[in-house]
Amino acid sequence: MATVEERAEPGRKKVSEEVLRDFFREMLLIRRFEEKVEERFRAGELPGFLHVAIGQEAVATGVCSALALEDVFASTHRAHGHSIAKGTPAKKIMAELYGKTEGCSGGYGGSMHLYDLSVGNLGANAVVAGGLPGIVGAALAFQMRGEKRVAVAFFGDGATNTGTFHESLNLAQLWRVPAIFVLENNGWAESTPAVQQLPLPVDQMGKRAAAFGMKLIEADGQDVEAVYLAALAAREHALAGKGPVLLHLRTFRLTGHFVGDPQVYRDRDELKQERETKDPLRLLGARLDLSDGDFASVDADVTAEVEAAVEFAKAGTDPKPEDALKYVYA
Amino acid sequence: MPELTYREAVRDALAQALRADENVFVMGEDIAEMGGSMAVTQGLLEEFGPTRIRNTPISEMAIVGSGIGAAIQGMRPIVEIMYEDFLTLSMEQLVNQAAKHRTMSGGQVKVPLTIRTQGGAGWSPGAQHAQQLEAWFVHVPGLKVVFASTPQDVRGLLWSAIYDDNPVIFFEHRTLYPIKGEVPSELEPIPLGEARVHREGTDVTVVATGRLVHESLRAAEEAERDGISVEVVDPRTLLPLDEDTIVGSVRKTTRCVTAHEAVARGGFGSELAAVIQHGAFDWLDAPIERIGAKFAPLPFAPAMEQWVVPHAAEVLEAIRRTVARS
Numbered sequence: 001m002a003t004v005e006e007r008a009e010p011g012r013k014k015v016s017e018e019v020l021r022d023f024f025r026e027m028l029l030i031r032r033f034e035e036k037v038e039e040r041f042r043a044g045e046l047p048g049f050l051h052v053a054i055g056q057e058a059v060a061t062g063v064c065s066a067l068a069l070e071d072v073f074a075s076t077h078r079a080h081g082h083s084i085a086k087g088t089p090a091k092k093i094m095a096e097l098y099g100k101t102e103g104c105s106g107g108y109g110g111s112m113h114l115y116d117l118s119v120g121n122l123g124a125n126a127v128v129a130g131g132l133p134g135i136v137g138a139a140l141a142f143q144m145r146g147e148k149r150v151a152v153a154f155f156g157d158g159a160t161n162t163g164t165f166h167e168s169l170n171l172a173q174l175w176r177v178p179a180i181f182v183l184e185n186n187g188w189a190e191s192t193p194a195v196q197q198l199p200l201p202v203d204q205m206g207k208r209a210a211a212f213g214m215k216l217i218e219a220d221g222q223d224v225e226a227v228y229l230a231a232l233a234a235r236e237h238a239l240a241g242k243g244p245v246l247l248h249l250r251t252f253r254l255t256g257h258f259v260g261d262p263q264v265y266r267d268r269d270e271l272k273q274e275r276e277t278k279d280p281l282r283l284l285g286a287r288l289d290l291s292d293g294d295f296a297s298v299d300a301d302v303t304a305e306v307e308a309a310v311e312f313a314k315a316g317t318d319p320k321p322e323d324a325l326k327y328v329y330a
Numbered sequence: 331m332p333e334l335t336y337r338e339a340v341r342d343a344l345a346q347a348l349r350a351d352e353n354v355f356v357m358g359e360d361i362a363e364m365g366g367s368m369a370v371t372q373g374l375l376e377e378f379g380p381t382r383i384r385n386t387p388i389s390e391m392a393i394v395g396s397g398i399g400a401a402i403q404g405m406r407p408i409v410e411i412m413y414e415d416f417l418t419l420s421m422e423q424l425v426n427q428a429a430k431h432r433t434m435s436g437g438q439v440k441v442p443l444t445i446r447t448q449g450g451a452g453w454s455p456g457a458q459h460a461q462q463l464e465a466w467f468v469h470v471p472g473l474k475v476v477f478a479s480t481p482q483d484v485r486g487l488l489w490s491a492i493y494d495d496n497p498v499i500f501f502e503h504r505t506l507y508p509i510k511g512e513v514p515s516e517l518e519p520i521p522l523g524e525a526r527v528h529r530e531g532t533d534v535t536v537v538a539t540g541r542l543v544h545e546s547l548r549a550a551e552e553a554e555r556d557g558i559s560v561e562v563v564d565p566r567t568l569l570p571l572d573e574d575t576i577v578g579s580v581r582k583t584t585r586c587v588t589a590h591e592a593v594a595r596g597g598f599g600s601e602l603a604a605v606i607q608h609g610a611f612d613w614l615d616a617p618i619e620r621i622g623a624k625f626a627p628l629p630f631a632p633a634m635e636q637w638v639v640p641h642a643a644e645v646l647e648a649i650r651r652t653v654a655r656s
């Protein structure tokens with residue numbers, strides 16, 4: 001991976017084609033990973049409760065590419081993409097979904113609780129907004145120790161209706177900690193559309209920042225370059241000691257809320273149209289003018305990586321039942 | 331008698347209460363178009379409309395708190411907390427507000443609120459989506475707590491909860507939604523505070539709740555083959571508790587096992603054991619056995635999850651231990 005400095009190309013506010021091709025590969029890897037998760041769940045191989053981020057790949061890749069290895073983040077129930085983008089190998093995530101000891105959480109966490117401290121993943125959370133206060137605390141620790149690091153919380157539009165969200169942003173702003181709150185606004189909280197859960201038009205959710213006097217940065221969440229540049233700007237702001245940032249990214253969930261969701265609540269035509277016009281991979285592919293051959297070779301490469309991840313996971317070790325008590329300390 | 335699933339039985343009680351009384355309304359996350367994450371409220375939006383079947387934002391504290399406020403004004407709100415793990419977010423309103431108003435106001439204020447929720451393991455969701463937290467609420471004066479285990483019970487008890495003038499936390503178990511059972515053709519309310527004897531026996535009493543009622547009935551059948559006669563009692567309402575039925579049963583059998591899916595330590599079984607040893611001390615022939623989950627956050631991998639939560643086998647072993655004492 002290129003370093004942040006290389007990718008930023010300061011002054012040009014434009015990302016090189018080479019970097020965009022890297023982004024494309026990673027986004028396609030996430031897409032193929034998620035499709036494989038859906039397929040293996042339907043085949044009855046994956047236990048538990050799975051949420052994929054198909055349609056939201058540009059958020060994961062754009063934000064995480066702007067972060068340094070030592071930056072930390074907390075994720076949500078929809079965590080696979082963020083985790084891949086921050087650097088956890090796909091095979092360790094897949095092994096976790098299969099409940100194997102080789103998984104990134106040792107088989108203890110599952111899809112909604114991916115952890116990987118080695119790349120700064122402080123944990124995915126199955127409680128909506130559950131990770132936000134901890135990110136304020138991580139950023140506080142960096143501030144107190146004078147470390148040039150940021151702490152990042154990913155969360156959805158639905159999460160902004162929790163008390164946890166409001167308390168966290170208030171505290172972060174009050175103490176000016178280097179935190180970035182990444183609002184992944186896909187316009188849905190499960191089956192509940194924005195009009196039923198937000199007293200603001202869906203595209204104006206960023207206004208919530210004003211209530212805290214917090215810096216707001218917004219970008220089109222389907223445009224990975226825009227996301228990346230916005231995230232770089234957010235990081236710069238936070239590291240300059242100017243306080244936290246609400247990074248509002250409008251994005252689209254192009255599948256069900258969870259794997260197996262029949263989406264009875266969703267307008268079919270609208271979904272079809274969103275798939276055609278809002279797919280971040282299509283948008284980036286068109287922009288890069290990828291030939292069929294180019295696309296096929298990247299696709300073959302990432303598909304092989306995903307297949308290898310499944311092989312790795314299936315060949316993994318099942319924990320012993322009594323390992324359940326291994327980390328219980330009282 | 332007609333047959334309903336547990337899920338249909340809950341839905342039927344809700345629908346009948348909504349038809350019977352305009353002050354009844356339902357609110358919670360994703361309960362309208364989607365019909366709830368467990369499909370319990372399916373069809374209610376079509377029949378009763380969006381004013382009475384209200385989707386809420388993800389705001390558990392405000393969902394419960396606004397339910398309290400509406401209840402005090404004479405409505406009979408039924409709020410749904412999608413997973414009981416998220417009751418933790420509404421704890422303040424439940425414990426400090428709902429439970430306290432009646433007494434703090436010197437009896438002026440009533441809170442006829444029902445909080446429905448569900449939980450339970452067996453499907454590997456990990457540590458934050460399958461806890462059993464009913465014991466927490468039994469510790470709070472001012473709340474009523476129900477945990478129903480059959481279609482008939484869930485329908486009759488939910489009706490009583492809705493029409494109770496005090497806040498009732500109503501626990502459903504996720505793995506029970508598909509089970510079928512006979513129900514009376516007309517809805518028969520079941521008073522809160524009455525236990526149900528599922529099976530009579532003479533050697534050991536198993537006091538079980540939720541999924542463990544069914545596991546205990548299986549264990550009782552197994553024990554029967556060894557010549558051990560097991561009585562299975564489901565308190566159904568944990569607060570107020572039908573101490574007479576439970577203590578009476580143990581005085582008869584002289585041995586007792588408590589069984590629930592929640593962790594054993596500090597679980598409802600501990601309270602049961604205290605009540606029983608006090609009420610049946612001179613009758614007991616063996617220490618009371620407590621069956622519950624092992625003391626660990628629920629791990630994801632199925633092998634570990636299954637090992638942590640109890641099944642019929644653990645209940646059967648406990649039954650055998652109590653019999654072996656004498």
Ligand SMILES: Cc1ncc(C[n+]2csc(CCOP(=O)(O)OP(=O)(O)O)c2C)c(N)n1
Nearest residue numbers: 078126127128156157158159188189190416
């Ligand atoms: C506190 C809490 N309440 C409810 C839920 C159930 N739930 C899981 S995801 C979700 C919707 C989340 O919407 P959003 O934050 O927009 O994230 P998205 O699913 O769109 O990525 C809900 C209600 C939960 N996990 N935690």
Ligand SMILES: [Mg+2]
Nearest residue numbers: 156157188189
């Ligand atoms: Mg959303």
